[in-house]
Amino acid sequence: MGTITFCYDSNVRTAYKVRLCPTPEQAAVLNRTFGCVRVVWNRTLAWRRARYHGECVKTNFTQANAYLTAMKAFDDLAWLNEVSSVPLHQAIRHQQVAFSNFFADRARHPRHKSRNGRQSAEYTRSGFRWRDGTLTLAKMNVPLAFVWSWPDVDPAALDPTTVTVSKDPCGRWYASLAMDVADPEQAPAAGAAVGVDLGVTDFAVTSDGEKIANPRHLARRERNLAHYQRRMARKQRGSANRGEARAKVARAHRKVAAARADFLHKTSTRLVRDHDLIVIEDLNVRGMVGNRPLAKAISDCGWGAFRRMLEYKTAKHGRRLIVVDRWFPSSKTCSACGHLLASLSLSARTWQCPSCGTRHDRDVNAAKNILAAGRAVSACGADVRHSGSSRVRSAVKQEPRPARAGAPVLRRGE
Numbered sequence: 001m002g003t004i005t006f007c008y009d010s011n012v013r014t015a016y017k018v019r020l021c022p023t024p025e026q027a028a029v030l031n032r033t034f035g036c037v038r039v040v041w042n043r044t045l046a047w048r049r050a051r052y053h054g055e056c057v058k059t060n061f062t063q064a065n066a067y068l069t070a071m072k073a074f075d076d077l078a079w080l081n082e083v084s085s086v087p088l089h090q091a092i093r094h095q096q097v098a099f100s101n102f103f104a105d106r107a108r109h110p111r112h113k114s115r116n117g118r119q120s121a122e123y124t125r126s127g128f129r130w131r132d133g134t135l136t137l138a139k140m141n142v143p144l145a146f147v148w149s150w151p152d153v154d155p156a157a158l159d160p161t162t163v164t165v166s167k168d169p170c171g172r173w174y175a176s177l178a179m180d181v182a183d184p185e186q187a188p189a190a191g192a193a194v195g196v197d198l199g200v201t202d203f204a205v206t207s208d209g210e211k212i213a214n215p216r217h218l219a220r221r222e223r224n225l226a227h228y229q230r231r232m233a234r235k236q237r238g239s240a241n242r243g244e245a246r247a248k249v250a251r252a253h254r255k256v257a258a259a260r261a262d263f264l265h266k267t268s269t270r271l272v273r274d275h276d277l278i279v280i281e282d283l284n285v286r287g288m289v290g291n292r293p294l295a296k297a298i299s300d301c302g303w304g305a306f307r308r309m310l311e312y313k314t315a316k317h318g319r320r321l322i323v324v325d326r327w328f329p330s331s332k333t334c335s336a337c338g339h340l341l342a343s344l345s346l347s348a349r350t351w352q353c354p355s356c357g358t359r360h361d362r363d364v365n366a367a368k369n370i371l372a373a374g375r376a377v378s379a380c381g382a383d384v385r386h387s388g389s390s391r392v393r394s395a396v397k398q399e400p401r402p403a404r405a406g407a408p409v410l411r412r413g414e
């Protein structure tokens with residue numbers, strides 16, 4: 001658990017995730033709300049699907065919202081009126097975003113929500129009251145008890161704009177308090193830039209020659225998880241034993257996720273602290289995950305999460321992140337003279353440039369090229385901060401290729 005900051009519509013927001021201790025009455029209200037959110041999500045999803053396949057029309061936010069109003073009048077769904085309407089509207093809003101992402105080819109098709117997974121409900125300002133560091137949700141008379149784990153932050157001084165209550169499959173309750181932050185904290189200039197090559201053998205290799213290995217304890221926790229998953233598979237469906245086995249899988253899962261998140265946070269924080277400019281390759285994780293054998297290795301590495309952390313942390317601290325095109329031949333180009341090899345086998349860990357004779361470590365050389373490509377983007381300008389993408393000529397290859405600034409740049413120059 002910790003502070004999470006993320007980038008949202010170019011506003012920097014900070015979120016505090018706290019452990020909740022609801023009373024049995026409050027837990028009942030929340031469970032009922034989760035159920036309603038799930039039903040609203042699933043029914044709206046089914047309705048959209050039917051419209052899309054039957055009438056070939058896409059559903060917009062206004063239409064989906066109107067459908068929610070209609071559902072509340074259905075005889076079998078009258079109980080939707082018993083919970084706060086705010087989380088139900090938020091569910092429609094999130095589904096709309098999920099569909100925009102799907103139609104823009106940025107995400108998978110939104111899925112049915114299961115009662116066995118993580119449950120959540122999001123409250124905007126009209127659905128909760130935050131007063132003197134206490135949180136009261138709509139349809140509740142008393143504040144929710146929670147554990148505050150930041151001794152140097154006074155909760156009474158905060159002004160959350162959104163509260164997301166959730167329950168994980170192990171039955172733990174959380175609330176994530178999100179708030180807008182007016183000004184990013186400017187870190188002192190570090191006077192250094194770095195290129196980062198993400199890999200499978202090592203988690204990452206930097207242009208400074210540092211190899212960041214995947215932590216060993218992660219592999220051990222993953223073996224535990226696999227063990228519990230196999231045990232669960234052998235239990236009969238619907239049996240008490242299976243329920244117990246599922247709880248163990250959920251707990252092992254949470255440990256793997258927490259260990260991975262911890263590693264990614266430490267690594268990204270260090271990179272952002274020590275460098276003014278960070279350049280990474282756009283790996284299109286989603287496309288690569290389609291490749292089965294690589295899929296597990298990649299999703300385990302958490303590259304997508306790592307990139308999002310770099311995005312919001314660079315934005316928060318006034319650093320700069322540049323994402324260079326993934327078709328860029330970073331491995332096969334000599335970072336010393338620019339010579340481009342015709343081919344380089346995946347097993348070749350080192351190679352010697354036939355043109356200038358420099359000996360290269362495969363991954364460090366790739367990271368150096370990534371940094372050079374990023375510097376070229378950085379040098380060509382201030383316009384990168386306004387346009388989402390710009391075509392630039394790279395320093396190392398003779399054809400134009402697109403590059404993107406990964407996050408809004410809050411401060412000019414390095």
Ligand SMILES: [Zn+2]
Binds near residue numbers: 336339354357358
């Ligand atoms: Zn060379």
